[in-house]
Amino acid sequence: MEYFLSEQQKTLKSLARQIAEQRILPVRAELDEKEEFPWDLIKEMASSDLLRVFIPEEYDGLGGGCFDLCLVVEELSRACGGIAISYAANALGVLPLMLYGSDSQKAKYLPAVASGNRLAAFAVTEATAGSDASAIRTSAKRDGDQYVLNGTKQFITNGGEAEIYTVVVMTDAAKGSRGASALVVEKGTPGFTFGKKEKKMGIRSSATRELVFRDCRVPAENLISREGMGFIVAMRTLDRSRPGVGAQAVGIAQGALEAAVEYAQQRVQFGHPISAIQAVQHMLANMATELEAARALVYATARTIDAGAKSFTEESAMAKLFASDMAMRVTTDAVQILAGAGYMRDYPVEKMMRDAKITQIYEGTNQVIRSAIALEVLKRKAKLE
Amino acid sequence: MTSDGSGDIWVVTEQRDGRTKAPSIALIGKARKLAGERQSRLTAVCLSQVVEDAAQLAAYGADRVYLLDGPVPDDWNDDAYVKELVDLARREKPDVILATSGSLSSSVIPRMAVALDTGVSPNCISLDFDHQSRMLVQTRPAFGGSLMANVVFPNRRPQIATVRPHAFKKGDPDPSRQGEMIRVDFDRQAVSAKTKLLNVVKDLSGKVRLDEAEVVVCGGRGLGKAENFQMVAELAEVLGAALGTSRPPVDDGWVPYAHQVGQTGKIVSPRLYIACGVAGAPQHLAGMQTSEIIVAINEDPRAPIFEVATYGMVGDLFKIVPLLTKKLREARG
Amino acid sequence: MNVIVCIKQVPAKIKIEIDPKTSALASGGVDRAINPPDLYALEEGIRIKEKTKGKVTVLTVGPAKADESLKEAIGYGADDAVLLSDPAFEGSDTWATSLVLAKAIRKIGQFDLVLCGKQSIDGETGQVGPMLGEALGVPFVSLVNRIDELGQESIKMMRMSDEGHQLIEMTLPGVITVVKEINVPRIPSLRGLMAAKKAAITVWNARELGIDPATVGMAGSPTRVSRVFFPQRASQGEMLQGDPESQVEQLVERLRQTRAI
Ligand SMILES: Cc1cc2nc3c(=O)[nH]c(=O)nc-3n(C[C@H](O)[C@H](O)[C@H](O)COP(=O)(O)OP(=O)(O)OC[C@H]3O[C@@H](n4cnc5c(N)ncnc54)[C@H](O)[C@@H]3O)c2cc1C
Ligand SMILES: Cc1cc2nc3c(=O)[nH]c(=O)nc-3n(C[C@H](O)[C@H](O)[C@H](O)COP(=O)(O)OP(=O)(O)OC[C@H]3O[C@@H](n4cnc5c(N)ncnc54)[C@H](O)[C@@H]3O)c2cc1C
Numbered sequence: 017m018e019y020f021l022s023e024q025q026k027t028l029k030s031l032a033r034q035i036a037e038q039r040i041l042p043v044r045a046e047l048d049e050k051e052e053f054p055w056d057l058i059k060e061m062a063s064s065d066l067l068r069v070f071i072p073e074e075y076d077g078l079g080g081g082c083f084d085l086c087l088v089v090e091e092l093s094r095a096c097g098g099i100a101i102s103y104a105a106n107a108l109g110v111l112p113l114m115l116y117g118s119d120s121q122k123a124k125y126l127p128a129v130a131s132g133n134r135l136a137a138f139a140v141t142e143a144t145a146g147s148d149a150s151a152i153r154t155s156a157k158r159d160g161d162q163y164v165l166n167g168t169k170q171f172i173t174n175g176g177e178a179e180i181y182t183v184v185v186m187t188d189a190a191k192g193s194r195g196a197s198a199l200v201v202e203k204g205t206p207g208f209t210f211g212k213k214e215k216k217m218g219i220r221s222s223a224t225r226e227l228v229f230r231d232c233r234v235p236a237e238n239l240i241s242r243e244g245m246g247f248i249v250a251m252r253t254l255d256r257s258r259p260g261v262g263a264q265a266v267g268i269a270q271g272a273l274e275a276a277v278e279y280a281q282q283r284v285q286f287g288h289p290i291s292a293i294q295a296v297q298h299m300l301a302n303m304a305t306e307l308e309a310a311r312a313l314v315y316a317t318a319r320t321i322d323a324g325a326k327s328f329t330e331e332s333a334m335a336k337l338f339a340s341d342m343a344m345r346v347t348t349d350a351v352q353i354l355a356g357a358g359y360m361r362d363y364p365v366e367k368m369m370r371d372a373k374i375t376q377i378y379e380g381t382n383q384v385i386r387s388a389i390a391l392e393v394l395k396r397k398a399k400l401e
Numbered sequence: 402m403t404s405d406g407s408g409d410i411w412v413v414t415e416q417r418d419g420r421t422k423a424p425s426i427a428l429i430g431k432a433r434k435l436a437g438e439r440q441s442r443l444t445a446v447c448l449s450q451v452v453e454d455a456a457q458l459a460a461y462g463a464d465r466v467y468l469l470d471g472p473v474p475d476d477w478n479d480d481a482y483v484k485e486l487v488d489l490a491r492r493e494k495p496d497v498i499l500a501t502s503g504s505l506s507s508s509v510i511p512r513m514a515v516a517l518d519t520g521v522s523p524n525c526i527s528l529d530f531d532h533q534s535r536m537l538v539q540t541r542p543a544f545g546g547s548l549m550a551n552v553v554f555p556n557r558r559p560q561i562a563t564v565r566p567h568a569f570k571k572g573d574p575d576p577s578r579q580g581e582m583i584r585v586d587f588d589r590q591a592v593s594a595k596t597k598l599l600n601v602v603k604d605l606s607g608k609v610r611l612d613e614a615e616v617v618v619c620g621g622r623g624l625g626k627a628e629n630f631q632m633v634a635e636l637a638e639v640l641g642a643a644l645g646t647s648r649p650p651v652d653d654g655w656v657p658y659a660h661q662v663g664q665t666g667k668i669v670s671p672r673l674y675i676a677c678g679v680a681g682a683p684q685h686l687a688g689m690q691t692s693e694i695i696v697a698i699n700e701d702p703r704a705p706i707f708e709v710a711t712y713g714m715v716g717d718l719f720k721i722v723p724l725l726t727k728k729l730r731e732a733r734g
Numbered sequence: 735m736n737v738i739v740c741i742k743q744v745p746a747k748i749k750i751e752i753d754p755k756t757s758a759l760a761s762g763g764v765d766r767a768i769n770p771p772d773l774y775a776l777e778e779g780i781r782i783k784e785k786t787k788g789k790v791t792v793l794t795v796g797p798a799k800a801d802e803s804l805k806e807a808i809g810y811g812a813d814d815a816v817l818l819s820d821p822a823f824e825g826s827d828t829w830a831t832s833l834v835l836a837k838a839i840r841k842i843g844q845f846d847l848v849l850c851g852k853q854s855i856d857g858e859t860g861q862v863g864p865m866l867g868e869a870l871g872v873p874f875v876s877l878v879n880r881i882d883e884l885g886q887e888s889i890k891m892m893r894m895s896d897e898g899h900q901l902i903e904m905t906l907p908g909v910i911t912v913v914k915e916i917n918v919p920r921i922p923s924l925r926g927l928m929a930a931k932k933a934a935i936t937v938w939n940a941r942e943l944g945i946d947p948a949t950v951g952m953a954g955s956p957t958r959v960s961r962v963f964f965p966q967r968a969s970q971g972e973m974l975q976g977d978p979e980s981q982v983e984q985l986v987e988r989l990r991q992t993r994a995i
Contacts, residue, residue, distance in 0.1 A: 023928075023931065024924075024928055027924060027927050027928060027931075028924055031921070031922070031924055031927065034921055035921055038921065039921070060921060063920075063921075063923060064921045064922065064923045064924060065923045065924035065925050065926075066924070068924070068925075069924070078924065078925070
């Protein structure tokens, strides 16, 4: 479909594709196998300005919005979902600052992220607080002009590799979810260490680690917005970032569809390419249709956000939900079309299937996402405006 | 130039270790035929005076052999070669100058052409005289070989073409043919040395990069064991080809992974792919089926490789491959 | 150091197809790109400029829309670009193209090194670089795969020969063609590419270059393409018969006929 991209967006998309095809494709299987974080690829993205895309212009960024970010994430994901998430989680890490940070906080952190000198990460999840984010226990006690952090965050993307962490902690447990606050913690702060890199099913080149805080002292000026705003910051951040997960899903599915089409035209059984078999054709037709529907929803949501819509919790949740479920189906069908070959690690589609799975889990499991959507639907009684 | 415009034909030959390279000899043979058709004189030009087999050039058809004052044979002195060829051509005004493609055509030949105020038709695969226009019609590939073009020189002379190394079959020598041997002395000092050869690094491995090779010889599990790869390596050598393999020989450690062709190896698309003892599994075909010409040697007539083969040979590769190597080696001389 | 890089705009895909209705040649759609082998020359030029605090000027002979490729080259890091364009240049062969380039370089005046790619992916001649060297009357070295030393007066480099490699010293100014072993071209930056889209591209025509239109283009070119045709494909799927000797005999004959060897 023609999505009428601007000149800059076309250039951005083709640049991301150039990086994906020339630099990522040749190494994706190896990085997956070795579970290696792709630092040199991050550097390459930085030098080509891809890390500037989502940062405002006054902080050395390109001022692109949610849509520009989605275009890049999609292109990177088409080659490798793991590398794409390392890129996207960096954007997620600075979103709280972009939305709620003070001018001096922005001036301190955003240019370094724009240039790629420092990566960022965002941390809410804990062992006992997954879907139920309000159950977080990591505490930050005010002590003079410092906060003292104690607790452990879990499953944090870019953990250990990033320099800048936006962390949601409890400043006043008694207030429940109104007692949470968001803070910036820099790598290297005494009392801040990392757990070992998790061994994952998919997106294996990305780094996922625990963040461990033991009497970790952070300057009070690192507080983002006000005390008690922690969950608001987190929710608004996720509202903006979920279309990015949708874009990741769209990109992974695109890669899988291409691989399936290519294989179907080559593989001969019963004397003709399997692409001549109607059962296979219909699978391909469904894959392509669902993929395009998901892409259209993700793009429309991202553009809505960029156009300045006030509330988009529902749209953003829908984009993530629909695209991630679609990606799971499309990658599973791609493996089905390649069949035995698809099940082998020598072919790319089994990795895509493994990579697709995470998009149904993080930034809200699809069950939680559905509940959130349902809540909105019921609130407005599903009336068309 | 003779009155009817059919002047001399020159072939600029290449020597290594004082001996003329086989493609140059083959080109002399082709030029002999062209010269015969229009009764022109054929001159072989050697860029060195140390040519042991100069008499051979006459035997293959040269009426005259020019031995240009060269430094040490194999030495590199493009500036001098250009100057000498240009001086000589200005004096003698040949109608046609031919050379094989390779290093010469990436430098000496086009530079000589510009100095003589004429063009070059590079990398030709066939040469014919058009008797009506009395022009040389040069056929050369473009667009990755997907297109052929006939090239002519409507009004400039000499007509200069370089040809692919194996475009022509070596002719039959006639030892009784005598050629005139002419030494041409040049004042090398007069060539202002703007380029200087400092060192030569010979690449002894003779390795051709698999994904760039024009010809690939591939051995599969049918070879039986590592030692037998020597046989296909020899065939590859004669053809100037890269060595490929299927997955099993790599898994068994007979051949390094870098040689694997296929889905999980290299994707190749050479002009000629010779598969020896390869079954032709889809994963292998995925890496080579776009090759222009595929030759399959397999003892099992039902092997799927025959479905993509341009030329199929059912039989024992241990008989066929050495025969083929021998035959090609003879043809090369 | 003043570096000049000569690039060519080529079809982005070189797949040639015949239109089944009109039998016309369709050369892979309308997308055009910088000739991939030229990207190595451009990269090397930019590296030299970065090392020597010099300047890279990119030249191309082509139609008006070839300016897109020049802008892209600026996006990669070239400082300046000149499009050499004139209806009179159409149909130029390698000789005429190198003549136009030589005139443009003479017009630019000061230069130390001219870099060209090994060959174009459409015409595949590899002749423009060496011809340009001769037309400029400066030294020339082909197939350079490594630059070892670059001084004010001379350059030391490795070139690929038929038998291996040669280390060569060349006085400057001069012209070289480079092969892809020489570097890994960078990926340009978005800001660079966007800024380059606005770059003003100088255009010089035949008159401005002092070129007599009769000496270039179809009319002025020494060589002319008299016919274009599709190569005869080897016949598909022939099983060679007979004993091994006669099979080998037949194979060699077939390969020769189809010019595969
Ligand atoms: C690779 C990876 C990277 C991650 N990166 C980050 C990161 O960078 N930052 C970060 O903060 N977190 C990150 N996470 C955490 C991620 O967001 C959580 O895993 C996710 O929110 C789900 O939490 P959980 O795993 O604890 O599942 P649980 O909450 O234990 O859920 C278990 C099951 O119960 C269902 N369930 C639970 N509650 C409900 C409900 N209310 N309604 C319906 N169903 C429900 C879930 O859908 C699921 O099926 C990452 C996780 C992974 C695996
Ligand atoms: C995920 C995956 C990826 C793969 N990737 C690749 C890949 O990249 N490249 C690849 O090549 N394979 C790949 N394979 C393996 C592929 O499926 C085949 O197993 C392999 O190509 C077979 O190699 P072969 O033809 O050499 O061996 P075989 O199948 O054992 O065939 C040997 C052939 O030699 C013939 N032969 C034996 N002796 C003689 C003789 N004396 N004279 C003549 N003929 C003889 C036999 O008739 C037979 O046809 C992959 C497989 C999988 C599952």
